[in-house]
Amino acid sequence: MVFFKDEVMIRSMRAMFVRLFYNYDHPSSGEVEPDTVDPQEDLDPRDNIATTLHKVFKQHAECRTKEATRSFSSTSTSVGDPAMLKKLTDWADMFKQAELLRMSPGSKYVIVAVPELKDMQACMRRYNSDATGDDIALWPLVSHVHAHIDNPLGREGITVLNAPGDGDIRLRAQHARPHIVQASHVLAVASVARAEQDHLLNGVRGMRDKGEGNVVVALTRIDEISSATTLDIPEDALNELKALENMKKRFKGEFDDLEERCQQLGSAEEEAGDAAASKELSALTKQKNAAHKIFRKARLAETQLRVFLRPEVVAADLVQQLKDNTGFSAAIPICAVSNKAYEVHREGFKANVVPPLDIEQTGIPQLHRPLYNLTIIPTKLREWSHLETTGIRGLKDEVRFYANPANSESLTVFRGLPEAPIESCQGLVLAFENDLLQELHTSLIVNMSNERDPWNQHAEKMCDTWASNNQGGPFLRILQRHGLRKN
Numbered sequence: 001m002v003f004f005k006d007e008v009m010i011r012s013m014r015a016m017f018v019r020l021f022y023n024y025d026h027p028s029s030g031e032v033e034p035d036t037v038d039p040q041e042d043l044d045p046r047d048n049i050a051t052t053l054h055k056v057f058k059q060h061a062e063c064r065t066k067e068a069t070r071s072f073s074s075t076s077t078s079v080g081d082p083a084m085l086k087k088l089t090d091w092a093d094m095f096k097q098a099e100l101l102r103m104s105p106g107s108k109y110v111i112v113a114v115p116e117l118k119d120m121q122a123c124m125r126r127y128n129s130d131a132t133g134d135d136i137a138l139w140p141l142v143s144h145v146h147a148h149i150d151n152p153l154g155r156e157g158i159t160v161l162n163a164p165g166d167g168d169i170r171l172r173a174q175h176a177r178p179h180i181v182q183a184s185h186v187l188a189v190a191s192v193a194r195a196e197q198d199h200l201l202n203g204v205r206g207m208r209d210k211g212e213g214n215v216v217v218a219l220t221r222i223d224e225i226s227s228a229t230t231l232d233i234p235e236d237a238l239n240e241l242k243a244l245e246n247m248k249k250r251f252k253g254e255f256d257d258l259e260e261r262c263q264q265l266g267s268a269e270e271e272a273g274d275a276a277a278s279k280e281l282s283a284l285t286k287q288k289n290a291a292h293k294i295f296r297k298a299r300l301a302e303t304q305l306r307v308f309l310r311p312e313v314v315a316a317d318l319v320q321q322l323k324d325n326t327g328f329s330a331a332i333p334i335c336a337v338s339n340k341a342y343e344v345h346r347e348g349f350k351a352n353v354v355p356p357l358d359i360e361q362t363g364i365p366q367l368h369r370p371l372y373n374l375t376i377i378p379t380k381l382r383e384w385s386h387l388e389t390t391g392i393r394g395l396k397d398e399v400r401f402y403a404n405p406a407n408s409e410s411l412t413v414f415r416g417l418p419e420a421p422i423e424s425c426q427g428l429v430l431a432f433e434n435d436l437l438q439e440l441h442t443s444l445i446v447n448m449s450n451e452r453d454p455w456n457q458h459a460e461k462m463c464d465t466w467a468s469n470n471q472g473g474p475f476l477r478i479l480q481r482h483g484l485r486k487n
Contacts, residue, residue, distance in 0.1 A: 001146045002110040002127045004096045007089075010141065014088040015080060017049050022076045046070065055130055055137040057091050096141055120147070144179055152368070158375060180207075185214045185375050192219040192336065195314050204332070205325040212328045216335065216370050219314060223307045223338035223357065237309055244302040251295035258288035296354070303356040311336030333370045337363040 005013070024046050050070040057063040062072040076084050100107045112127070114120045128145065130137045147160040161179050180186065186207045190200040200217070207215050265281040315334045322332045342362040344355040359365065 003143045005143045021073045222336045248298040255291040300356045335367040
């Protein structure tokens with residue numbers, strides 16, 4: 001679901017563009033003087049403003065090119081030029097309403113449905129990045145995007161927030177800040193190769209207000225690792241890794257030798273047609289396939305071990321740093337998630353492709369569990385706590401009352417008291433009921449039927465007389481005051 005900025009936010013942003021452009025074009029009347037700015041620093045916002053306006057309004061003649069947009073923006077006559085501001089705001093509102101009308105009149109957001117997660121970036125390009133060709137980029141008008149994924153977490157109401165800004169990390173963070181403030185839990189994501197950089201640590205430090213136990217760190221790309229990557233691991237793990245590397249090299253060399261011999265024998269067999277050479281080729285082919293099978297197993301085992309060791313080392317170093325940055329007493333959960341291996345599982349196994357990790361080892365289920373435990377379970381517990389304090393407590397009191405021995409004995413006596421009178425008086429009750437109903441019919445219902453018709457006629461005549469004598473405004477107001485209407 002794509003949500004757009006409201007009219008106030010759009011007008012405020014356009015007013016900022018007009019003000020900055022005018023101040024830089026007219027230094028004497030603005031707050032910034034370009035002549036005093038260091039030429040090595042790119043502090044002139046006019047180029048970025050012209051680029052943004054061109055991407056959004058390129059369908060208008062004034063903004064067909066970036067240069068035309070810059071010239072058009074320079075026509076402002078004042079810091080808050082009302083004509084310029086109105087034109088930009090009207091254009092923005094026109095594009096916004098056109099997108100919303102694609103859904104239904106009065107819609108507050110645009111729904112973009114994608115069959116698979118891999119198609120989302122392509123379908124969302126015009127809302128969160130620069131569009132290509134004649135299509136316009138709407139991300140400057142987008143407030144935020146809620147991505148609902150049809151999985152157990154998505155069905156529980158967990159959505160993924162995508163703030164606009166394309167590759168500008170600061171702009172994306174600025175747009176996401178209001179929504180992060182409202183969130184009860186935060187998932188900090190970083191590549192395992194850059195986990196210990198200040199960006200992640202500073203980001204987690206800013207999440208301290210969520211409270212201890214409400215922050216999760218996910219390390220991605222754990223399976224994007226080569227044999228050349230140096231790992232600071234214990235000696236026993238290093239020896240195991242070296243043993244696997246040596247086994248891989250040995251069987252790779254054996255496989256290459258056997259493959260070369262098979263090619264030579266194959267050529268000799270084709271030339272001479274020797275039956276002995278054919279038999280030897282068959283035996284060598286079996287040896288070659290066996291060596292290749294062992295080589296593949298060794299390679300997968302080495303990759304798997306590297307994938308396991310790397311996040312363990314990074315997480316061990318990261319735990320204390322996260323504690324120091326947040327001041328939390330408990331360790332923040334750190335989940336390592338693979339990318340490529342999980343894609344193989346998600347798309348199904350391809351021919352001759354065996355992923356080095358199974359589904360559990362990719363870390364995806366491991367990441368789901370803390371998210372579910374931190375977000376869904378507390379919600380359920382609050383519901384159960386409310387039920388316990390309001391409904392179950394009353395039931396407990398009732399059960400406690402009836403379970404009391406003294407009350408149980410009294411209840412047995414009370415239940416026995418009405419039985420005898422009910423049995424003895426059943427006939428009297430039925431006779432009394434019949435007499436009562438007969439008397440009611442004779443004395444009341446029959447008399448009402450006899451007297452109703454003349455009374456109704458007299459009442460209607462009196463009402464007609466009163467109505468004819470009191471027609472007009474005062475009469476109608478009296479009727480309206482009492483909730484009546486004139487027929």
